[in-house]
């Protein structure tokens with residue numbers, strides 16, 4: 001059977017790819033044009049005649065690997081995308097093979113039960129009351145709720161839809177009123193602005209709250225913002241806090257923000273897409289102190305939880321808000337039925353949904369909670385060590401002391417020079433970094449995602465930047 005042969009071949013070939021990447025062999029990334037890639041993969045011919053198996057598959061894979069961005073490479077330092085755990089990738093394969101669209105229980109009881117378990121496991125990390133496994137228990141509002149979604153942006157939208165349903169219970173009938181405002185720090189991920197747009201609020205409904213120069217919310221400034229918006233006849237829909245922010249990776253003070261939101265009955269949404277993983281860590285959990293006071297939290301497993309894309313969670317303190325978040329009819333799905341489990345379908349925007357819990361569960365069950373906590377600690381510790389090293393160099397500056405595995409730094413005052421440097425490093429395939437603006441200053445940004453990256457790799461990066469600087473002077477003007 002060619003499938004069996006192919007899968008054996010792929011197991012070996014993928015492992016070779018993994019080893020090569022983890023050992024830092026070859027470029028971390030190589031970008032060729034779409035046309036070149038189409039040609040090298042022979043897409044046209046394969047699409048016409050099929051036959052992607054055996055020798056053809058081997059040829060295809062050896063042309064495909066060089067066109068990947070190698071996430072396991074120690075010099076992969078760019079974005080907050082999980083360096084996939086090998087067992088997690090196996091989970092993805094099992095899900096792809098069995099294809100369990102478990103939004104309705106009968107379409108994948110095993111996958112649905114695993115998602116239920118995973119959501120409860122996440123709720124317990126926030127110290128919220130998990131969902132009862134007995135589906136007949138529904139009236140009690142003291143337990144939390146949640147669902148896995150295809151990404152943090154979807155989770156953000158779902159959380160804010162829940163907040164909207166709380167503030168405007170008849171929103172599904174009468175639409176979104178024009179007086180709602182989302183309080184949010186400027187550093188929030190654009191997923192919040194997208195959600196505001198999609199919900200019909202518009203970007204102008206996002207009221208930026210004052211932050212320090214590293215983008216962290218200053219809670220003592222919140223009362224004035226609230227007074228101002230009330231004076232303008234507006235109503236707060238939600239307050240967004242970052243744990244941590246995308247750009248600089250710093251955590252907002254959740255205890256103070258939570259107290260403010262409780263006092264004024266404002267829905268607190270905590271974006272823990274990247275940084276909620278620190279909840280597992282004895283060493284860094286304190287950064288999320290106060291998260292339990294939130295009304296909603298999002299948490300991406302495909303960032304710090306080493307799960308291949310995508311698997312995110314939307315978690316709601318009072319399950320009733322999520323149960324009521326989406327109110328549509330679909331006679332072929334929403335009807336009475338005898339079943340021993342629950343349907344997630346009314347809790348998510350998606351109708352067809354992958355067995356996302358399985359992918360994460362394969363990682364969790366391979367590493368155990370302790371293993372994942374050690375990974376978070378390692379990456380956070382490494383970033384602090386990198387900060388100590390870089391901040392101590394006379395020719396480099398850092399935007400802020402890191403609170404996670406994200407560090408922003410630069411070496412001169414020329415924004416454009418840093419962008420050109422980044423392009424150069426990517427073109428030669430030596431290092432893959434990202435960049436961000438903090439205030440109006442552009443920084444190079446690294447996110448330490450790969451368990452293979454060490455302080456020596458960061459030192460090698462600094463050496464490379466210095467060599468580039470000696471070749472290509474920055475604009476001193």
Ligand SMILES: Cc1ncc(COP(=O)(O)O)c(C=O)c1O
Pocket residue numbers: 080150151152153154156189191244245246271272273274300310312
């Ligand atoms: C803090 C934060 N929130 C939300 C998102 C959006 O998540 P996703 O990319 O899974 O849609 C990101 C993505 O990087 C993020 O960093």
